[in-house]
Amino acid sequence: MEFTKGHGTGNDFVILPDPDGALDLTTELVAALCDRRRGIGGDGVLRVVRAAKHPDGAALAGEAEWFMDYWNSDGSFAEMCGNGARVFVRYLLEAGLVTPSGGTLPVATRAGLVRARVEGADVAVEMRRPRLYDTATATLGGLTLTGAAVDVGNPHLVCALPGALELPALDLTRAPEVDPAAFPAGVNVEFTTPGEPVDGADGHVLMRVYERGSAETLSCGTGTCAVAAVALRDAGRDTGTIVVDVPGGRLTVTVTDDSCWLSGPAVLVATGEITLPALLP
Numbered sequence: 001m002e003f004t005k006g007h008g009t010g011n012d013f014v015i016l017p018d019p020d021g022a023l024d025l026t027t028e029l030v031a032a033l034c035d036r037r038r039g040i041g042g043d044g045v046l047r048v049v050r051a052a053k054h055p056d057g058a059a060l061a062g063e064a065e066w067f068m069d070y071w072n073s074d075g076s077f078a079e080m081c082g083n084g085a086r087v088f089v090r091y092l093l094e095a096g097l098v099t100p101s102g103g104t105l106p107v108a109t110r111a112g113l114v115r116a117r118v119e120g121a122d123v124a125v126e127m128r129r130p131r132l133y134d135t136a137t138a139t140l141g142g143l144t145l146t147g148a149a150v151d152v153g154n155p156h157l158v159c160a161l162p163g164a165l166e167l168p169a170l171d172l173t174r175a176p177e178v179d180p181a182a183f184p185a186g187v188n189v190e191f192t193t194p195g196e197p198v199d200g201a202d203g204h205v206l207m208r209v210y211e212r213g214s215a216e217t218l219s220c221g222t223g224t225c226a227v228a229a230v231a232l233r234d235a236g237r238d239t240g241t242i243v244v245d246v247p248g249g250r251l252t253v254t255v256t257d258d259s260c261w262l263s264g265p266a267v268l269v270a271t272g273e274i275t276l277p278a279l280l281p
């Protein structure tokens with residue numbers, strides 16, 4: 001089985017070309033592919049399938065030829081993956097499955113239709129406009145923080161660290177404890193500290209994240225959108241551009257009255273062949 005490996009600011013994915021949806025993708029196979037010792041290694045899997053050939057993509061097939069079938073590394077589903085969508089578009093282009101045009105490219109996802117723009121080394125995707133809807137707490141090693149619950153198509157909890165604490169001090173080798181009643185389907189938890197002013201941006205935030213279904217990752221695209229929305233609120237603004245530095249690099253989020261564009265680098269680093277019997281003995 002052919003695969004390609006790609007990442008967006010260190011959020012890495014195993015890409016499986018499967019235009020007709022013929023692969024029998026299972027939780028076990030996804031977890032085995034994402035295993036960083038016995039498999040290829042990744043924060044998730046992106047199956048590249050024609051929207052009309054996938055039950056979750058067929059409803060959007062008219063608008064988008066391709067459906068991003070995203071799976072977290074533990075084999076769970078997520079409604080949306082911002083970095084995954086950016087790497088997915090990079091793959092479509094480099095595999096010649098779409099022709100680059102000056103306009104936007106539609107991609108079908110479980111969170112609906114996503115528009116993408118290629119800007120040289122960067123790929124920008126239009127995410128669902130983040131919605132702040134509640135507050136909730138996260139507890140990590142005896143520290144309890146109150147954060148903003150944000151819907152970006154998938155669930156996020158954005159927690160600002162107290163002034164005295166720096167992001168590297170956080171132990172994210174285990175999941176932050178959250179109230180399961182507040183997040184019955186789980187939640188991605190972001191921890192933030194303010195950055196220094198950046199020219200051309202309305203704000204700058206530093207972030208680490210513990211992702212639902214993938215543990216700590218070097219970057220989380222939907223998470224940076226949630227963080228940007230909180231930063232704009234805290235600045236008394238509804239719209240603007242926020243630069244978010246994650247351990248894997250830099251992403252830029254531009255929130256307008258009716259959209260949210262996530263932009264940053266997306267690269268393909270390898271292709272290869274998977275020997276299934278060895279992967280799933």
Ligand SMILES: N[C@H](CCC[C@H](N)C(=O)O)C(=O)O
Binds near residue numbers: 078
């Ligand atoms: N773990 C997330 C999905 C991937 C999000 C992240 N990798 C991104 O780039 O948005 C969830 O279960 O909602």
